[in-house]
Structure formats: structure tokens, C-alpha cells
Amino acid sequence: MIVVKRVVGEMLLHFSSLIGESFCFASCPRILKNNTTQIVEPPSTLEEEEEPLPDEFVLVEKSQLDGEVEQIIFSSGGDVDVYELQALCDKVGWPRRPLSKLAAALKNSYMVAALHSVKKLPGSEGNEQKRLIGMARATSDHAFNATIWDVLVDPSYQGQGLGKAMVEKMIRTLLQRDIGNITLFADSQVVEFYRNLGFEPDPEGIKGMFWYPRY
Amino acid sequence: MLTHNVAAPSSLCPILSNDWHFHVSDQLISPHNLNPNLFWRASRKIKGCRLKSSFWESIRSGILKNNTTQIVEPPSTLEEEEEPLPDEFVLVEKSQLDGEVEQIIFSSGGDVDVYELQALCDKVGWPRRPLSKLAAALKNSYMVAALHSVKKLPGSEGNEQKRLIGMARATSDHAFNATIWDVLVDPSYQGQGLGKAMVEKMIRTLLQRDIGNITLFADSQVVEFYRNLGFEPDPEGIKGMFWYPRY
Numbered sequence: 080m081i082v083v084k085r086v087v088g089e090m091l092l093h094f095s096s097l098i099g100e101s102f103c104f105a106s107c108p109r110i111l112k113n114n115t116t117q118i119v120e121p122p123s124t125l126e127e128e129e130e131p132l133p134d135e136f137v138l139v140e141k142s143q144l145d146g147e148v149e150q151i152i153f154s155s156g157g158d159v160d161v162y163e164l165q166a167l168c169d170k171v172g173w174p175r176r177p178l179s180k181l182a183a184a185l186k187n188s189y190m191v192a193a194l195h196s197v198k199k200l201p202g203s204e205g206n207e208q209k210r211l212i213g214m215a216r217a218t219s220d221h222a223f224n225a226t227i228w229d230v231l232v233d234p235s236y237q238g239q240g241l242g243k244a245m246v247e248k249m250i251r252t253l254l255q256r257d258i259g260n261i262t263l264f265a266d267s268q269v270v271e272f273y274r275n276l277g278f279e280p281d282p283e284g285i286k287g288m289f290w291y292p293r294y
Numbered sequence: 295m296l297t298h299n300v301a302a303p304s305s306l307c308p309i310l311s312n313d314w315h316f317h318v319s320d321q322l323i324s325p326h327n328l329n330p331n332l333f334w335r336a337s338r339k340i341k342g343c344r345l346k347s348s349f350w351e352s353i354r355s356g357i358l359k360n361n362t363t364q365i366v367e368p369p370s371t372l373e374e375e376e377e378p379l380p381d382e383f384v385l386v387e388k389s390q391l392d393g394e395v396e397q398i399i400f401s402s403g404g405d406v407d408v409y410e411l412q413a414l415c416d417k418v419g420w421p422r423r424p425l426s427k428l429a430a431a432l433k434n435s436y437m438v439a440a441l442h443s444v445k446k447l448p449g450s451e452g453n454e455q456k457r458l459i460g461m462a463r464a465t466s467d468h469a470f471n472a473t474i475w476d477v478l479v480d481p482s483y484q485g486q487g488l489g490k491a492m493v494e495k496m497i498r499t500l501l502q503r504d505i506g507n508i509t510l511f512a513d514s515q516v517v518e519f520y521r522n523l524g525f526e527p528d529p530e531g532i533k534g535m536f537w538y539p540r541y
Contacts, residue, residue: 176470180504184469187436218465218473222431223423226465226473226509250537257427260536262473262511267531278535284514287534288525289507290497 132252138194138244146201151212151241153248157191163211171231184229189219192249194232194241212236215245217253217261225253227263246276262287378502385441385491393448398459398488400495404438410458418478431476436466439496441479441488459483462492464500464508472500474510493523509534 135154142148161182168176185191194213200206212233219225227249232242253261264287265273270280281287382401389395408429415423432438441460447453459480466472474496479489500508511534512520517527528534 180469184467184471187466187468189434216467218467218471219434220431220463220465220475221434222427224431224465224473224475226471228467228471262534262536264509265533265535267533270533270535273535277537279538280533280535282536282538285534285536286512286514286517286527287509287532288512288517288520288527289509289529289532290524291526291529 131255132248138241139239148199148201150197150199151236152195152197153192153245154195155190155192155248155252157185157188157193159185159191159193159211159214161185164214167211167214167231167233170233173231185216187218188216188228189221189225190249190252191216192245194236194245196236213241213245215242215249217249219253219258221256221258223258224260224262225258227261230263242272243276246273250277264289385488386486395446395448397444397446398483399442399444400439400492401442402437402439402495402499404432404435404440406432406438406440406458406461408432411461414458414461414478414480417480420478432463434465435463435475436468436472437496437499438463439492441483441492443483460488460492462489462496464496466500466505468503468505470505471507471509472505474508477510489519490523493520497523511536 132155134156135152137150138153139151140148141150161178164181164185165175165178192215193211196208196210196212198208213231213236215227215230217225217227227246230242230246232245250261263273263278265278265280274280381403382399384397385400386398387395388397408425411428411432412422412425439462440458443455443457443459445455460478460483462474462477464472464474474493477489477493479492497508510520510525512525512527521527
């Protein structure tokens with residue numbers, strides 16, 4: 080029997096209720112009608128309502144019958160090994176990208192979120208096996224807009240809500256940093272996944288466009 | 295085959311596998327050939343660029359099909375085909391009867407005064423945003439392109455009047471993706487192709503820096519404007535999405 084503890088279930092619920100109340104699309108210039116008013120986002124609102132997310136915390140903990148414990152750890156500190164990332168991208172079937180460019184992309188992303196699996200056996204003298212099992216990153220101008228890119232979860236770990244949790248944490252962190260316009264480009268087969276996370280395609284007819292050669 | 299006024303150097307197709315056939319005819323009119331009262335125009339004919347993989351694959355692969363080979367981008371290919379854009383150059387030059395000369399200068403060095411930008415955003419009717427955030431956004435954009443009008447009167451001892459009349463910026467991960475934000479041109483200067491030129495230059499610079507995935511989010515009324523610059527909405531069903539609260 081596997082015992083699963085959702086350590087941050089409470090946090091997730093709290094997060095969902097927050098979304099409805101305090102955060103809106105207001106930091107996008109398109110929303111305001113009166114153009115003589117300065118936007119002042121009241122930071123105190125944020126502090127009253129929630130604590131900042133720690134950079135790293137346990138999302139899930141599972142105990143096996145033999146005493147092995149596996150933790151799935153979320154981190155937003157950018158601690159992603161580029162070789163591990165390459166291997167993960169291979170595993171999900173993405174085409175290879177040059178390692179140097181992958182490294183540059185990680186370095187120059189505003190936020191890099193990662194999921195690691197940490198397995199410990201009892202009595203193993205603290206030896207643990209740590210593996211990268213998920214990643215997502217966002218670029219941003221640090222003020223108004225962020226775009227989420229490259230969301231991936233190891234296929235062996237999909238279907239457990241880990242990708243969802245990872246993106247939710249990213250959103251929460253971005254909002255805490257007062258970045259109100261959070262965007263992404265979704266393949267058609269994952270539009271629903273993001274819709275369930277609160278994303279809307281083409282709001283008010285705004286179209287995502289790609290520069291692409293014509294034939 | 296399509297010819298359009300888009301700066302499209304060789305790395306426009308970041309995928310340079312054997313499947314690609316790409317020819318560029320070099321008809322670039324460089325700034326020093328500029329005739330007064332004429333717009334600077336870069337015409338590149340894009341011939342026979344044939345895509346064999348799916349859109350995302352081509353973007354992600356950044357070239358490779360064989361995953362045991364490292365990509366080495368041959369920089370010499372770029373050099374043969376075009377020179378890098380200078381950071382700043384004259385787009386348009388107009389002479390008035392009284393001898394006043396006005397130059398419209400494009401720059402991508404990020405020299406935008408935040409107060410001037412605020413005034414320009416007011417002028418186009420955008421809602422006010424906090425100055426500190428505007429400044430942070432400029433500082434943390436990968437590229438900030440600007441258009442300035444510089445007016446000189448003859449015999450005015452070199453005194454000139456310089457005004458910000460356009461701006462566009464892009465965020466990027468410096469490797470794969472860029473997103474263009476906040477494209478604006480002073481209404482008094484719209485309709486002359488300046489916005490188009492500004493975005494074209496940005497695209498060209500991004501491509502020269504090997505950033506192959508160039509994106510943006512367009513209000514419905516400007517989708518056509520960007521289509522004419524080579525942008526496509528929802529390629530292969532990929533949707534731009536915004537995080538928006540549910541009520």
C-alpha cells in the first residue's frame with residue numbers, strides 16, 4: 080500500500096480562492112478606461128492574504144511497503160542541470176536542441192521551475208537518489224508580462240497533477256511579484272489543460288501570432 | 295513564392311537541415327544609399343523555403359534531426375549573406391522648403407527616456423502604467439527599439455530637436471523564443487510605414503541573433519498589420535492564452 084501525503088493541498092485550495100478575489104487582469108493596459116489614473120497595485124493586499132511561496136518545498140510524499148520514501152519536490156530557484164534537462168526532453172520526445180542554447184535559455188529565463196524526485200531508503204545513511212522529473216520556465220520583462228515556455232513532466236510521472244501544480248506555483252509566484260499578464264502558447268491538444276488552470280485562448284479576440292515564412 | 299518587405303536573412307529558417315532549400319537574393323538598400331524623401335526598404339526575395347517537419351518540431355529542433363550530432367551554426371553563412379544591422383540608422387529623411395531637415399532615426403540600443411515613453415503612451419491613448427514599472431520593463435527587455443524624429447534648421451548651429459515617436463520591445467530567453475510587446479507609433483507619424491519598418495528591423499536583429507521563434511499577441515484590429523509582416527495566427531492550432539480569473 081502506498082501512502083500519499085499531499086503536503087500542500089491546503090496551499091492549493093488557498094491559492095484557488097485567492098485568484099477569485101484579489102487578482103484580476105488589471106495590470107494589462109487594455110483594461111483601464113480612465114487614462115488619467117495611475118495604477119497602484121497595493122502590495123499590502125498581497126501580504127495580508129498570503130505568505131510568499133518558499134523557493135523549494137515538498138509537493139508529494141509517498142511511502143512504499145519496504146520503507147522507501149519518495150518525495151516530489153518543487154523548486155523555483157532554477158537548479159536545473161542542463162544534461163538532465165536534455166535527457167528529459169528526449170524522454171518526452173522533443174527534438175534535440177543544442178546544449179549551449181538550452182543553457183542560455185535557462186540562464187536567461189525569469190523563472191525556472193523544476194520538479195525533482197528524491198528517493199530515500201531507510202538506513203541508507205542519508206543516501207538519496209535525486210532525479211529531474213519536470214520543468215517549466217517563463218520569460219518576463221519583470222514588470223508587466225510573462226510568457227511560460229517548455230512545460231514538461233516525465234511521462235512516468237504524468238497524470239498525477241504534477242504539471243498542474245508546477246504551473247500553479249509559477250502563476251502564484253509571478254502574481255506575487257506583481258506580474259499580472261501571464262501568457263503562453265499552447266499546442267491544440269493541451270489547450271484544455273491550460274484552460275483548467277485558468278488560461279483563456281484569444282481573450283477579446285487577441286491572437287497569438289508567430290513569425291513564419293510563407294511559401 | 296512571396297516577396298515582401300520583411301528582413302529575412304538566412305537564419306529565418308533556423309532549421310538548416312538538408313531538407314531546407316533557401317535562397318536569398320541580396321537587394322538590400324543600405325542606409326548610405328538613402329535618397330532623401332524615400333523610405334529605406336529592404337527587399338529580400340524568399341525563394342523555395344520548404345518546411346518538412348511540423349511547426350513546433352522545427353522550432354524546437356533548432357536544426358537537428360539526428361540527435362547524436364551537435365549543431366554548429368556556421369557564422370560565415372550569415373556574413374556572406376548580410377551585414378549585421380547597425381544599432382542606429384536613418385530610416386527616412388525629409389527636406390522642407392524652408393531648409394528644415396527631419397530625420398527619422400531607428401535605434402535598437404534601448405535609448406528610450408521613460409518620461410518621453412509615458413507621454414507617447416498617453417498620446418496613443420493607452421492607460422497609464424506606473425513609471426517605475428515602465429522603467430523596469432525597458433531595462434529587462436531583451437531588445438528595445440525606438441524611432442526618434444530629429445529636426446534641424448540650417449544655420450541653427452547644430453541645434454536639433456529630438457523627439458521619441460515610436461517604440462517596440464521584445465522579451466526573450468536569448469536562445470529560442472522572443473515575444474514582441476508594446477508596439478506604438480505617434481499618431482502624427484502613423485500611416486507612413488514606420489511601425490512596419492521598426493518591427494521588420496526587430497525581426498531581422500532577432501534572427502541575426504539566432505532567435506528563431508518570434509511571437510506576439512495582437513489585438514484583433516492589428517492582426518492584419520502583423521500578417522502583412524509575416525506573422526501567422528494560431529499556426530497548426532497553437533493558441534495564445536492569457537491567465538485570467540474565473541468569476
